[in-house]
Amino acid sequence: MNGVQCRACQDHCDARAIRFRLMPGGRSQPQFDAEACTGCGECVVPCPVGAIRLAEPKQQQEALAC
Template sequence: MTSSPSRRAILRGKVNARPHPRPIGALAPMAFEDACSQCGDCARACPEEIILRDAEGFPVLDARTGACTFCGACTEACETGALIAGQPFPWRAAAEPNCLSLKGVQCRACEDQCDASAIRFRLMPGGSAQPLFDDAACTGCGACVAPCPAGAIALHPFNPTEPAQC
């Protein structure tokens, strides 16, 4: 899954900076940054308290503290139009190389937390298991991120037109 850096990232010399998920209903990156007033209403409205500010003051989802329930409180609170109900959420969970299961340690914490059943494990030679994430089933809620003892699960930009990564 690849994504091109935003105009703002290029101008600030942060071409390789990892993008962070915006709240549910966020416009496309440039339009979002133009429309968002950084007022913090979305963060105050979030009952899960998972909306924080990035280094530039824009709201981002932090799944390391909890999962998004897609309640829509953030979009309702946004008066600038930077968050609009019904926008697709273009983020999906994936395992990083430091995943314990990829290192041969038995761990399925992410699978246990996934209500959408989007994570399964494929047994590999040698007895280890490889986590597989079903992008079609994954909602991007982030419930699998916080319980990972290695911090190896992260939300990544998702483009449904790209071929699936298994």
């Protein structure tokens, strides 16, 4: 990590699903709210390092009765 802070994903997220929390030392850590995310992908394109990918949520499989 080079100490470069980018918040392009937060800036492009209309649903406010991505926020940054200030950490000790002056750095910020991204916080993701999966329930607020609409899956629109607006955060993916502006990321200059390709750090964000969208994936289908894994559905919980029901246990089969024996």
